[in-house]
Amino acid sequence: MSKLRIYGKIRNLPQRARDKVHEWYRQNLTYSKIQKRLKAEFGVSIAKASLSRYYTAHSDELMFPANPEQRALPNEKALAVHVYLHGSEK
Numbered sequence: 852m853s854k855l856r857i858y859g860k861i862r863n864l865p866q867r868a869r870d871k872v873h874e875w876y877r878q879n880l881t882y883s884k885i886q887k888r889l890k891a892e893f894g895v896s897i898a899k900a901s902l903s904r905y906y907t908a909h910s911d912e913l914m915f916p917a918n919p920e921q922r923a924l925p926n927e928k929a930l931a932v933h934v935y936l937h938g939s940e941k
Contacts, residue, residue: 860897861889861905868893876906876913911936 861872871892875885882899889895906913 860895860901864893864895873909873913873916 861869864872872885872889875888880888882902885902886897886899889897
């Protein structure tokens with residue numbers, strides 16, 4: 852039996868559930884809190900390390916989504932990632 856990708860459990864959630872997880876990241880919840888909410892709301896158990904890898908792989912999409920209304924309030928971590936990836940604050 853093959854293993855899911857590191858963060859396949861999140862990636863394989865229905866879109867509405869994935870949007871909820873993305874919202875939790877934008878709210879700057881800790882990995883522990885996201886882990887607990889995933890288990891409580893969707894029955895998904897996932898390691899904190901996997902949550903960290905998912906964030907790292909999708910940080911630009913999570914913090915700067917195409918829909919401006921879903922964007923997180925600017926914070927130092929998100930801004931630093933965006934500047935690193937895109938070279939500007941906009």
